[in-house]
Amino acid sequence: LHPLRPRGTCCVIARGRNRLTRLTADKPTLAAVCSTGSGRALSAPVRKRRWVFDTPRGEFFIRAKRPNPVWIKPDWAFLEVGDPIPRKLAERLAPMELGDYAMDLGDGYLIHGTLYPRALGMSVTHGCVRLGDDDLDTVYHSVKIGTPVYIY
Numbered sequence: 001l002h003p004l005r006p007r008g009t010c011c012v013i014a015r016g017r018n019r020l021t022r023l024t025a026d027k028p029t030l031a032a033v034c035s036t037g038s039g040r041a042l043s044a045p046v047r048k049r050r051w052v053f054d055t056p057r058g059e060f061f062i063r064a065k066r067p068n069p070v071w072i073k074p075d076w077a078f079l080e081v082g083d084p085i086p087r088k089l090a091e092r093l094a095p096m097e098l099g100d101y102a103m104d105l106g107d108g109y110l111i112h113g114t115l116y117p118r119a120l121g122m123s124v125t126h127g128c129v130r131l132g133d134d135d136l137d138t139v140y141h142s143v144k145i146g147t148p149v150y151i152y
Helices: 075-080 133-142
Strands: 009-014 019-024 027-037 041-044 049-052 058-061 064-067 101-106 109-112 123-125 129-131 148-151
Touching (some): 041 075, 058 101, 101 133
Parallel strands (some): 027 123
Antiparallel strands (some): 009 019, 019 027, 101 109
């Protein structure tokens, strides 16, 4: 074995192919179709802010795991559809948007479910990695906090 090769379980996400592979003991144990960042940009002219919706590349780790996650919509989610940015937290909560589970990679990036299974395999997200229900359930229950995730 190569000394830099990960040991134990890890996930590898190929952004260009929209595929997530879970490796256990250096062997693929799950190959899943996923969705990754679209690469689109959105600007807020009033506040002079700009977002680019890419899935980042690099080495990450599962920092937290949450069942029944609630998405707190950021400013861009409202600007994108032309809605005013709410001042109250309660107006930002979206309890059903992320699916049954979310795994936190840090900096606001998650591996989570999707409301749009037909879009799996496409680069359509705002940067998170979306999985179908069955694959999400499998990954969530087979990785631990600290599991490495490699995105290229």
